[in-house]
Amino acid sequence: MINCKDCEKLCCKDSMMPIEVQLEDLKLIAKEKKLTLDKAFDIYCRIAPFTVQPPSLYRVGIALKNPCAFLGDGCKIYDIRPSTCRLFPENVAADEKRKESMQNRYPCVLDAKVDAKELEKLKNKIEKDKEETDKKIFSSKLFLIELKHYKNESLRLHASMKELENKNMTEQAQVFFVRKMHMLDQIMNSGVAKYIDYKHEKAINMDMRKFVLTNLKNL
Numbered sequence: 579m580i581n582c583k584d585c586e587k588l589c590c591k592d593s594m595m596p597i598e599v600q601l602e603d604l605k606l607i608a609k610e611k612k613l614t615l616d617k618a619f620d621i622y623c624r625i626a627p628f629t630v631q632p633p634s635l636y637r638v639g640i641a642l643k644n645p646c647a648f649l650g651d652g653c654k655i656y657d658i659r660p661s662t663c664r665l666f667p668e669n670v671a672a673d674e675k676r677k678e679s680m681q682n683r684y685p686c687v688l689d690a691k692v693d694a695k696e697l698e699k700l701k702n703k704i705e706k707d708k709e710e711t712d713k714k715i716f717s718s719k720l721f722l723i724e725l726k727h728y729k730n731e732s733l734r735l736h737a738s739m740k741e742l743e744n745k746n747m748t749e750q751a752q753v754f755f756v757r758k759m760h761m762l763d764q765i766m767n768s769g770v771a772k773y774i775d776y777k778h779e780k781a782i783n784m785d786m787r788k789f790v791l792t793n794l795k796n797l
């Protein structure tokens with residue numbers, strides 16, 4: 579049995595483990611807090627990278643700011659918490675490799691009882707919500723390539739295409755380049771990101787946070 583009461587709630591404040599939010603989660607938060615979608619995003623969320631293919635390919639998504647603003651003695655929005663929060667620690671407990679690598683930091687993964695059917699249902703819901711989020715907030719699937727792994731522009735472009743092709747992700751994909759991952763907040767959340775239009779192979783400047791806010795305002 580997991581005892582979250584005696585835990586420091588590490589899973590809610592671990593900067594290495596961004597808590598992804600889909601449009602569906604944001605709608606629930608906005609309703610609960612009586613805010614518009616863009617305001618709820620502005621207050622509680624940030625744009626974050628999620629690993630697709632180590633070491634350099636990430637997808638762009640929305641995450642709760644870190645540490646999570648809803649964390650008090652416990653979760654202040656427990657009943658409507660994002661689906662990603664509901665996955666942990668069962669999703670890790672169900673994966674032997676991840677369980678082994680995370681059990682020291684998160685001993686609760688050893689106590690988690692996994693209901694495989696329920697876990698699958700939740701994962702399918704997240705995938706469906708993710709499709710809606712990509713379509714309505716980002717307009718397409720967005721990916722990031724960390725530049726430090728490549729020596730020059732053409733190598734990067736070639737590598738990004740290859741990685742996306744390997745994953746069958748070339749449809750409507752756009753690829754952003756980030757010099758180093760720790761610069762992402764600066765670039766994505768408060769500035770202009772340079773991205774490569776994968777299909778047309780051209781570089782475009784874009785204010786990512788403004789782009790997301792505008793799309794949310796129009797929903």
Ligand code: SF4
Nearest residue numbers: 581582585587589686
């Ligand atoms: S799920 Fe695990 S890490 Fe998160 S609050 Fe509960 S015991 Fe702590």
Ligand code: SF4
Nearest residue numbers: 590646648649653663
């Ligand atoms: S929404 Fe609740 S469960 Fe999720 S990270 Fe925040 S405090 Fe933790």
